[in-house]
Amino acid sequence: MQKQFFITATDTDAGKTYFACLLTRALVLAKYKVAVYKPIAAGCEEKTDHQGNKMLINQDALLLQQSANCQQPLTQVNPIAFKAPIAPHIAAKKCQENISLKQIEQGFKLVAQQQSDVVICEGAGGWRLPLGEQLFLSDFVKHTEQQVILVVNIKLGCLNHALLTYESIINDGLDCVGWVANYGEADKIKQTTDDDKQLSLSYVDDNISELTELLPIPLLAKLPYQQDFTVAAKQIDLSLLI
Ligand SMILES: Nc1ncnc2c1ncn2[C@@H]1O[C@H](COP(=O)(O)OP(=O)(O)OP(=O)(O)O)[C@@H](O)[C@H]1O
Ligand SMILES: [Mg+2]
Secondary structure, eight states: OOEEEEEEEEEEEHHHHHHHHOOOOOOTTTTTOOEEEEEEEEEEEEEEOOOOOOEEEEEHHHHHHHSSSSOOOOHHOEEOOOOSSHHHHHHHHTTOOOOOOHHHHHHHHHHTTTTOSSEEOOSSSSSEEEETTEEEHOOOHHHOOEEEEEEEOOSSSSHHHHHHHHHHHHTTTTTEEEEEEEEEEHHHHHOOHHHHHHHHHHHHHHHHHHHHHHOOOOOEEOEEEEEEEOHTTTTTOOOGOO
């Protein structure tokens, strides 16, 4: 049966796309067929195609498309796109549009029909992303009953954000199958002084230990700063997911 994972995070810029691409690549390397979905994206670049049609290109969707192996067109990977780099429902309002849950779910159906072994879907922002009219992106995850993976950006405040997000996912009746400790940002500090590095890395270890005790789900990967996706993908323990 097809596995469907929804990647959420403690916040925007926490590493959802980064982890989603790593997981996709790890699965592709392990010979699985993987389709990807980024239902809503804001902060897109306007481009004109060969026929002169204007298109909004989202960087996350491009990276996901390049990591997967189902030859999906970009409009299937990312059906709802806005130019302004702001909360999507506010961007929609400014263009006199509504974000429709039905459109998100129809787009997901198309992706799920790609006969893949796994669908990897990246959220936008954090767990409770508003769509307007009292709807949230988490409603889409509820309706489609995807398994949720929580990416935690290890930084000051992450314990509270991680626990609240985990609680919300569980209270929504969903299965949160694992969490990821992304400490790329903290690890990058090592390029400054040795003192900074020591402080930053012991802080990372302490936070990861705390969360390991507090979250009753497996830690799927610890991600240091690494720009090479193929190298970083080796940090993921696939046996915990598949
Ligand atoms: N462990 C890491 N090593 C190196 N770079 C990283 C790491 N984690 C994240 N990054 C980089 O940090 C930036 C933010 O990460 P990413 O785009 O994955 O966040 P996001 O949660 O998907 O954000 P958004 O909410 O905008 O979709 C990206 O440039 C990404 O490549
Ligand atoms: Mg992203």
